[in-house]
Amino acid sequence: MKRALHLLLALTMTAALAACSSGNNGGGTGSGNNTASSSPTASETTGEATKATPKKVELKVFMSFPRFKDQFENYFAQFKEKELAEKNIDVSIQLEMPNADQAKQILQSRLSSGDAPDLYTLHANDIPTYFDAGYVADLTGQPFVGKLYEAVTETVKYDGKVAALPLESLSWGYLYNKKIFADNGLTPPQTLDEMKAAAEKLQSAGVKPFLLAFQESWIPQLMMALSLGGTVSSAHPDWIEKMNAGEASYADVRSVFDSIDLIMANGTDKPFETGNEAGSAEFASGGAAMWVQGPWNAETILKVNPSMEFGVAPLPVSNNPEDTMINLATSTSLALSPKSANKEVALDLLNYILDDKDSSALFEELKFNPIATVHTYEVFPWVNEASEYVSKGKAYLDLKLPNGVTDETAKLLQSYYAKDVTQDDIIASLDKVWRTSVSSN
Structure with missing residues (x-):
């Protein structure tokens, strides 16, 4: 009788535990078809419940x-x-x-x-x-x-x-080596002429102004992202709307090539042999003073040189310092x-x-920026530096371009450096891709 009673109690406890387990979904995502089976078995030798498979x-x-x-x-x-x-x-x-x-x-x-x-x-x-x-x-x-x-x-x-x-979530521009800038008495240029003068000073000191890493096409595309973003946001605020309506062209913002040409003319050698990993190592080792690359590469750079101090600055797009703004993006x-x-x-x-x-x-x-109230970690110096531009109103929201335009830009800028295409070729190709994308939506 006692043995039967003990067995009955064991089975009752097992059933109760199974009911509690199947009713606890947690997390607010609902039970659906993904909750665990609620049919555990009882041990005949000990009378203890075993967990469901x-x-x-x-x-x-x-x-x-x-x-x-x-x-x-x-x-x-x-x-x-x-x-x-x-x-x-x-x-x-x-x-x-x-x-x-x-x-x-x-x-x-x-x-x-x-x-x-x-x-x-x-x-x-x-x-x-x-x-x-x-x-x-x-x-x-x-x-x-x-x-x-x-x-x-x-x-x-x-x-x-x-x-x-x-x-x-980013506030980004180009990266610069703070030690190289300090050693050469430089601060981040705020106009194109200031950037040209900085490049000349660095070249005279035997320092390559810009790191070029074109093996992966998404990296040179960043030059257009910054130059176009600054140009459109400062001088052509309705350009995207007009492009979508078929009333504008990349020819209207041809000045974007001014900063791109300056970077390409003052860059490191053999860019097509350098990808992101090698570029990060070269930049971390002082191979160039600046790199048009985002702070998302911080982890890769600091892995090579944990003590490196780099900053984030906006890319000049004209000789008006008010046009030099940081990019805000997710x-x-x-x-x-x-x-x-x-x-x-x-x-x-x-x-x-x-x-x-x-x-x-x-x-x-x-090394991402905090994006939520649950993030309590201390931000990095380059985040604070970029945020100073934002606090001064010198920032713009990342441009939203039609599907396919960024990919086409990436390929074209590789060809532009190799002198296989001209500015007019790029303008015609990007206008066509934009029109095709808009008309297909």
């Missing part, structure tokens, strides 16, 4: 910055432990991190063929195109949204909806595919990116 879920995550592979693999390992402990879900993550030059093309091919990753990175400027194509899920009600700074939230909104989780953001087969777990991972407890350490390690 974890539900196995695989997530496919596509990210466009392979330089941060180790950091994200470590962070995802933390998520997997958390998901197993809290929801009894055994998550495996298939992380794909192609080269930045190839990432966009690979992603578009995957999305159009129906082989969409569960989560993927994209530039915030591309959100409208991807959202209209049905590739981006609405994330408006997710827990991470309430943690974002308001200004950052606006950069990932489309049609009133939050369409992605921002990762890199570049990389993380989106959810509406076709994800494991949407609940994917949302858990997405929200974990801004976890109250763990995300500060991740963002600090990546």
Whole structure:
């Protein structure tokens, strides 16, 4: 009788534990089809309940910055432990991190063929195109949204909806070596003539003014991003609107080549043999005074030279110092595919990116700017330097260009350096790509 009673009590406790486990979804993402099985078994020998077999879920995550592979693999390992402990879900993550030059093309091919990753990175400027194509899920009600700074939230909104989780919120311009500048009595130039004079002084001192790393086309494209952004925002504020209406041309902003030509004429040798990794090492070692590259490369640079002091300054686009402004942007953001087969777990991972407890350490390690109220780490000197321009009103929002224009610019600037195309060729090609993109929407 006592044995029967003990067995009955053991089974009752097992059932109660199973009921509690199946009802605790945590995280506000809903239970859906991804909750663990609620049918544990009882041990016949000890009478103690054993835990239910974890539900196995695989997530496919596509990210466009392979330089941060180790950091994200470590962070995802933390998520997997958390998901197993809290929801009894055994998550495996298939992380794909192609080269930045190839990432966009690979992603578009995957999305159009129906082989969409569960989560993927994209530039915030591309959100409208991807959202209209049905590739981006609405994330408006997710827990991470309430943690974002308001200004950052606006950069990932489309049609009133939050369409992605921002990762890199940036104030950026070109990078400069503070020691080389100090040794040569230089401060960041505020006009084109000042930049020309600085380049001449550096050349006379045997220092290469600009690092050129053209092996990967996305890097020289940054020259156009800054020169066009400063030119349009200061002198042609309605240019994008007119371009979309077919009433303008890149010929109207031909002056963007003034700063591009200056950089190319005062750069390091053999740029097509230098990619991002080699360029970061060369810059960190004092191979050039300036590099048109963003502070997102800080981790790569400081890995080579942890004691290096570099600054961030706006690129001059004219001889009016008021036109010299810093670029404000959310570049990389993380989106959810509406076709994800494991949407609940994917949302858990997405929200974990801004976890109250763990995300500060991740963002600090990546050397990204704080983007949310839960980020409590101390910002870096170059962030403060760029922010000073913002506080003085010397900043502009990153331009939103039609799909395909940036990629075409990247290829053309490589050819421009090699003298295979002229300014007129670039203007004609970019005008055509712009018109094609607008007409196809």
